[in-house]
Amino acid sequence: MKEGKVxxxxxxxxxxxxxxxxxxxxxxxxxxxxxxxxAEMSSVRLPQVGGTYIQMEDEIGSIAAVIGASAAGxxxxxxxxxxxxxxxxxxxxxxxxxxxxxVIIDVQRSGPSTGLATKAAQGDIMQARFGxxxxxGRIALAPASVQECYDxxxxxxNLAEKYRTPVVLLADKYIAHLRESFTMWHxxxxxxxxxxxxxxxxxxxxxxxxxxxxDGVAELADFGDEKYLTRFTSSTHDSIGEPCGKAxxxxxxxxxYVDKIENNIDDIVRTRSFExxxxxxxxxxxxxxxxxxxxxxxxxxxxxxxxxxLQMITVWPFPEKLIAETCAKAKAVVVPExxxxxxxxxxxxxxxxxxxxxxxxxxxxxxxxxxQILAAFEEAxx
Numbered sequence: 001m002k003e004g005k006v007x008x009x010x011x012x013x014x015x016x017x018x019x020x021x022x023x024x025x026x027x028x029x030x031x032x033x034x035x036x037x038x039a040e041m042s043s044v045r046l047p048q049v050g051g052t053y054i055q056m057e058d059e060i061g062s063i064a065a066v067i068g069a070s071a072a073g074x075x076x077x078x079x080x081x082x083x084x085x086x087x088x089x090x091x092x093x094x095x096x097x098x099x100x101x102x103v104i105i106d107v108q109r110s111g112p113s114t115g116l117a118t119k120a121a122q123g124d125i126m127q128a129r130f131g132x133x134x135x136x137g138r139i140a141l142a143p144a145s146v147q148e149c150y151d152x153x154x155x156x157x158n159l160a161e162k163y164r165t166p167v168v169l170l171a172d173k174y175i176a177h178l179r180e181s182f183t184m185w186h187x188x189x190x191x192x193x194x195x196x197x198x199x200x201x202x203x204x205x206x207x208x209x210x211x212x213x214x215d216g217v218a219e220l221a222d223f224g225d226e227k228y229l230t231r232f233t234s235s236t237h238d239s240i241g242e243p244c245g246k247a248x249x250x251x252x253x254x255x256x257y258v259d260k261i262e263n264n265i266d267d268i269v270r271t272r273s274f275e276x277x278x279x280x281x282x283x284x285x286x287x288x289x290x291x292x293x294x295x296x297x298x299x300x301x302x303x304x305x306x307x308x309x310l311q312m313i314t315v316w317p318f319p320e321k322l323i324a325e326t327c328a329k330a331k332a333v334v335v336p337e338x339x340x341x342x343x344x345x346x347x348x349x350x351x352x353x354x355x356x357x358x359x360x361x362x363x364x365x366x367x368x369x370x371x372q373i374l375a376a377f378e379e380a381x382x
Contacts, residue, residue, distance in 0.1 A: 004185035012037035018153030025051035028065035035107035038079035059084035073222035079105040093132035101160035119365035120173035122338040137261025140168040144290035158193040216260035270313035279308025295370035
């Protein structure tokens, strides 16, 4: 346990403080339930640390301003929910193409469209991966507690800066509005990642010249820097940032947007295991459903059933090898989600064994119960 002051507050407070602790100094957003507290708290906290808060006219303008601030060298973020997340998708693609780091906090709620604004869901899981058009890798983290809201927000900024990419913190209404104790620890310098800055001659500077780095991430100067000229475009571009329509260049960069994430999957992906050493039955869960999974694990073990939980902290990129190995060792796998079955499709795709992968879904705005998960295992045992 890291040392720090202990607070009793909601997940949205922990997210806001996590962003500040990570070094974020710019927020642009438009209020939307159930993420609004992040905007409210950021409007107070950012000026206190020398940062900037702007309420924009809508979510399209919000993500555009965040991208611009990132280009200028600031760690930047916004918060939204399903409808606003949909509006942001085109500009998230701009951030991918320009390789500009930022953090988008999506506090999921029931949908589609306006849906039920004050009710929880986990229906944005595929949108977080495939929402913007075209091919690219994507990083998304899903907290299951107020403490994880704080911790994973810091991690989201670190990953965004390290891999020069937008990162999604995929929270949900239950966790965002849940109140419980969390420790507000303060990262020391080595725990925060900063984007790679150029030190070469200006003539040699290539903001998209990723080939010379083992991790596939090029150096980046601030837009407007007096020494280095940085160009940004939403079009397919070359290594200096100029639009380029050559076929070989298109192949090179589309592969790059995927490879810099997928080739570093061992560094990016975080999971947490509970009672997995002797588990015969496994629950693969993320977000608020992890809490239900842990309840089912405890009840099952009390009844003599060896149940383990694999918590997907990083939901994207998808750790296919790990999931395949996990499925192969289990008698049955259950994937609980507050949707009609999205992440379970990826688990089934990765499963190379005969182990049944069973979805447990709920869309009535109530949380999945441990009993529902246990019932799925019982059904699989018949």
